[in-house]
Every structure is written in C-alpha cells, then in structure tokens.
Amino acid sequence: MSTPLPAPLNVGQPLTALAPMQDVTDLAFMGIIAHYGAPDYFFTEFFRVHAQSRPEKHILRSIDENATGRPVFAQLIGEDLGHLARTAEELLRHNVAGIDLNLGCPAPKVYKKNVGGGLLRDPARIGEILATLRAIVPGLFTVKMRIGFDDTTPFDRVLELVNEHRVDLLSVHGRTVKEMYRSEVHYDSIAHAVARVRCPVLANGNITSARKAASVLTDTRAAGVMIGRHAIRNPWIFRQCRELLSGQPVSRLTLADVHDYIQRLYHATLSPGLPERDHVNKMKKYLNFVGQGVDPTGAFLYDMRRAESELGLFRICDRHLLTDPTREFPLEPYPGVIARPNCETPDAVADGCSLETITA
Ligand SMILES: Cc1cc2nc3c(=O)[nH]c(=O)nc-3n(C[C@H](O)[C@H](O)[C@H](O)COP(=O)(O)O)c2cc1C
Secondary structure, eight states, rough: OOOOOOSSSSSSSSSEEEOOOOOTHHHHHHOOOOOOOOOEEOOOOOOOOTTTOOOHHHHHHHHHHHOOOOOOOEEEOOHHHHHHHHHHHHHHOOOOOOEEEEEEEOHHHHHTTTTTTGGOOOEEEEEEHHHHHHHSSEEEHHHHHHESSSSSHHHHHHHHHHHHTTTTTEEEESSSSSSTSSOOOOOOHHHHHHHHSSEEEEEEEOOHHHHHHHHHHHOOSEEEEOOOHHHHTTHHHHHHHHHHTTTOHHHHEHHHHHHHHHHHEEEEEHHHHHHHHHHHHHHHHHHHHGGGGGGTHHHHHHHHOOOHHHEEEEEEEEHHHHSTTEEEOOSSTTTTOSSSSGOOSSGGOOSSSSSTTTOO
C-alpha cells in the first residue's frame, strides 16, 4: 500500500509547492511564505550526501523548527548508495513528509560529480538509487528531475524507473540540464511525463503567476505546480493560485504590501554575528527578484544595489514603495526587467544552484 500524499489546503484543488532553492528556502523564508499564504508542500534545499557528509544543521532547522503548519520534504543530492541510504535513514528520524531525490541541479561543479542533473546521463545508476531509497523509505519517496541532460534521450527511461520503483510524487522542471534556467520551458515534456507516470506530477519552471499556473495545469494536466523564483518576487503567489483555482477573485497587492514583505524578510533573515553590510547584501539577492515587480524601468533594482546600510536600503525602499503606496504590485513581472544583466551569460550562472549565481 502506498502512503497517501498530505492533504492539500484546498482539498480537491491542484497542489502547490515551494520549489527547493539553495540559500533561499530556509526556516526564515518558509516562515515568510507561510505568513503570506503557504503552499501545500515545502521542500528543503538539498542535503549534500557523500562519505563525510552529515545532514547540514541549518537545513535541519527548516524541518525541526518548522512552524508553517505545512509538511516539509527533505531533498538529497548524491550518488553513493550507502551514503544516500544512511542519510535518508537519519532524516527519517526528523519530522519530514518524505524524502526527495534531486535529479536536476545543473551546476557544472555538481553534475561533474555525477550527482543532481549529472545522473540523467546514467539512467542505470538512477535505477539503483531509486531501488535503494525505495527499499528504506517506508513513507513518501519523491523525485525532482529535469527532462534530460543535453537532450531528452533519457527521459522516457527515467519515467519508466519512476514507475518501477513506485515513486510517490514527481516534480518536473521542464528544461534539460544544459538549458540551465533561461530557455523556454518545455511544458509539452511535462505533459508527456504526466501521461507516462502513475504518480502525481508537479509542473515546474517559469510559473510567474496564478494565471500562468492555471494555464500550465490545463496544458500539462499535472496534479499541481511547483514555484521557485516567482515566489521570491511575490510571496502571495500560492494564496493567489488557490484563489484563482477555486474561482475566487485573486488578491491584489500594493507597493505598501511589498514594503511590508521586505521589512519582514529583513528581520526574519537577521542572524547573530552577521555584519549589517553583509546582511544588506544578502537582502539584495532576494530584492533582485522582488524588483522585477516594482517598476518597469528597473529603477528600484538600480538603486537598491547601491545600498550599503540598513538605513540606506530602507530609504530606497521607502522612496520606491511608499511614495505611491497604493500603486498595484503587478501579478506578472515587468517584461525585460531582469535581475542582473551580467548574469545573462551561461558562465556567470554556471557555478551553483544558489542565489550567488542565479538571479534571472
Ligand atoms: C537560487 C536557486 C537555488 C536552487 N536550488 C535548488 C535545490 O537546492 N534543489 C533543487 O532541486 N532545485 C533547486 N533550484 C531549482 C528550482 O527548484 C526550480 O526547479 C527552478 O528554479 C525552476 O523553477 P522556477 O522557474 O519556478 O524558479 C534552485 C533554483 C534557484 C533559483
């Protein structure tokens, strides 16, 4: 008997999940998202698994101290069967909704070790990993994958393995590893996965708004959506999805609401001993996404990148967000406002799955 998925907030409606994001989806950020409208499911950023690894303490906090009221799946990245099993067993002693395997990370540093997206070059190894984890995870075992490495050649074989090893939930980011984060998303490939696998599928990639979620759900017939970067820009997105999908009017937000979000995020992400300047720089990483919805010219982005102190940062926020506080925060990002032009080249984003490098 397979374990049922945790009940969604709106029973009978499509599922929503916050995508795992390294350096983002920690305890503080999950709390902020829950404040503005939780998704049905959370996923931790990946726990690295290798011979010397122990589950990272800061990631464990997002499980052990989770006060969102919503379940958290623990994500693993690795390829060694014994160490994956050891880590999964250890994580199962914590309050996890399930164990999730990363088959998508596109960072060369990662895939060159044949983990994350690198495993998509080796479906036989994926089969061994799925068999190992399925054997020791009595409850929910889930997978998050891209649609291939260079191209979609391995896709069908991996989908067969997902069925063979009774994976309970599959999240599909509709890009290959080589497509990184910026190409079009191949929603037709997500639809293909939905038709092939027996478990529910979460569609992932460029879901910018509740309306986009609804159209992707129609096009792919997925059981739900997983949203990453656009939840950093708009933490109300899960609530808006629930509203739209249940036929309610979608909440409209103002620039004053965005100001409230930034203040809350600033205080939630303070950590003892972190110098003010470093904290301001950390905020800029989130604000790179938020700024895509503040003004169509990117003026807020330009100014906030120059902030050097808390006072300076909030003066900029006050100027851009509280001069006309009732102005609407748009449901979609402004076209052409990108987080960091100098990250447009693949080399600049090649380093890792972290806010340091991914700012599209
Ligand atoms: C900063 C950042 C960190 C990420 N870290 C992870 C991770 O730890 N595990 C994972 O499976 N995917 C990771 N991803 C990929 C996202 O989960 C998601 O698949 C991708 O961003 C596409 O969805 P989106 O367009 O909604 O952002 C990361 C993405 C970003 C932007």
